[in-house]
Amino acid sequence: MKHTLVIASLLLASLMLGVTACSKRNETSAPTKSGLHRERFQKVIDGKQSDLFVLTNSKGVEICVTSYGARVVSWLVPGRDGKMEDIVLGYDNVQGYIDSNEPYFGAAIGRFGNRIAKGKFTLDGNEYTVPINNAPNALHGGTKGFQAVVWNTRQPDSRTLEFNIVSPDGDQGFPGNLGVKMVYTLTDDNELKITYEAMTDKPTVLNLTHHSFFNLLGAGNGSINDHLLTLNASRYTPVSDVLIPTGQIASVDGTPMDFRKPTVVGSRLDQNFEQLKNGAGYDHNWVLDRPASDAGTGKLFLAARVVEPRSGRVLEVRTDQPGIQFYGGNFLNDSFKGKQGKTYGHRSAIVLETQRFPDSPNQPAFPSTVLRPGETYRHICIYKTLVE
Incomplete structure (x- = not known):
């Protein structure tokens, strides 16, 4: 009641x-x-x-x-x-x-x-x-x-x-x-x-x-392929050619999915790697490397950091969620005309969505997304901008 x-x-x-x-x-x-x-x-x-x-x-x-x-x-x-x-x-x-x-x-x-x-x-x-x-x-x-x-x-x-x-x-x-x-x-x-x-x-x-679709150089001011991205995640959830998780949780070691150190977003897009083909680039969920001591505490964790070298703008993302989706604007094109008449072309934005994992209701091995009467869903995400 x-x-x-x-x-x-x-x-x-x-x-x-x-x-x-x-x-x-x-x-x-x-x-x-x-x-x-x-x-x-x-x-x-x-x-x-x-x-x-x-x-x-x-x-x-x-x-x-x-x-x-x-x-x-x-x-x-x-x-x-x-x-x-x-x-x-x-x-x-x-x-x-x-x-x-x-x-x-x-x-x-x-x-x-x-x-x-x-x-x-x-x-x-x-x-x-x-x-x-x-x-x-x-x-x-x-x-x-x-x-x-x-x-x-x-x-x-x-x-x-x-x-x-x-x-x-x-x-x-x-x-x-x-x-x-x-x-x-x-x-x-x-x-x-x-x-x-x-x-x-x-x-x-x-x-x-x-x-939000971010471009730290300024919306409509070019590609995000030169942005430097760090994701605090040693694993990710591979997807099929229709972008549904296979159910695996795979290591990023030795793959273009490894962003544990600052990496130029576009530096590996041309590699012959199945996941990049399936996503037409990056459109995947990463499993965050949260400290085991944080489990269930609701503590915020630095999930991602983006640096735009020319302007010095930085975006940091903190969350209490287990995953983050990184999407590289693969499906944007010159038909998108935005504010100030600017064009939002191919890969002109980076999206970082803190979340539970995709298709979790059909993936019993993934963190549950079930909410029941009497329970309260809670989620915190912080986007912080700074200059360096």
Whole structure:
């Protein structure tokens, strides 16, 4: 009974936040530092008003976020020369996101981040089907995942955004009424801290994550193949030619999957290696080398570090999750026209998604993604920018 009341409370809070967000419509806003206009993000979508919110800190960092998909639209950070650049790909209006062939720019992902084989899984003897939107599989929660809905949003101060949503029983085929709360916090250490909490009234599966496309040279300013990447992972989960894990957990030793030392992202893309062919480059989950003493403690772990040598910009990713998906923008091309009219070409972004493993509901050897009534799903991810 207690978890049912919690879900009901989340629903009530969602409705109240929705009214608050809708009441702030502004048709004459001045542009943000990144050049975005708030009114271009105000649109009624499925009966709910979307909007644009701005986070700032004392260091001059600005992050703009739209409630449509709870997505990061822009992220201004300085380089070694002090010049500010927007380091995430995206659009300067909400319609761009609605119409895009890349629906995940900057978005919150759910109910299930990454792929589910053939869109099917069995839980407690019952089979469930999620819409196939990445044939022959379901990707990131199905056709209308959390990236395609307007989140109820509250901004208590200039550094914090609170989001919540109630995903009804049967949403995209998933069981259970699911209440989700996310908080985005921009700190004075130039960290974007994302915290997730969720509860359900029926057994379900859940794997939430964040999907910003980063280019530390600046969005639309070229390839990320010269970025240096470190992943604190000695193993990864190989995939088939349709990007579903084989069930193996393989060593990175002696392969192009070894990023334990800083490595130029594009330096090994031409190697004759089956996994690079299957992913058209890098689009894989790495198993993080968390200290055994951290198991079950919720401690944050440095999962990844990216360095852009020319600008000196650095991105660090910390999490309490067991895996991280590294995607190298393999399916971007010159048809993607983003903010300031810039083109987002092939491999012009790097995506780092902290997560449980892909297709976990069908892979019993992988960490469980099952969430049951009375349990609380928790997940923390921190993206930190710095200069060196």
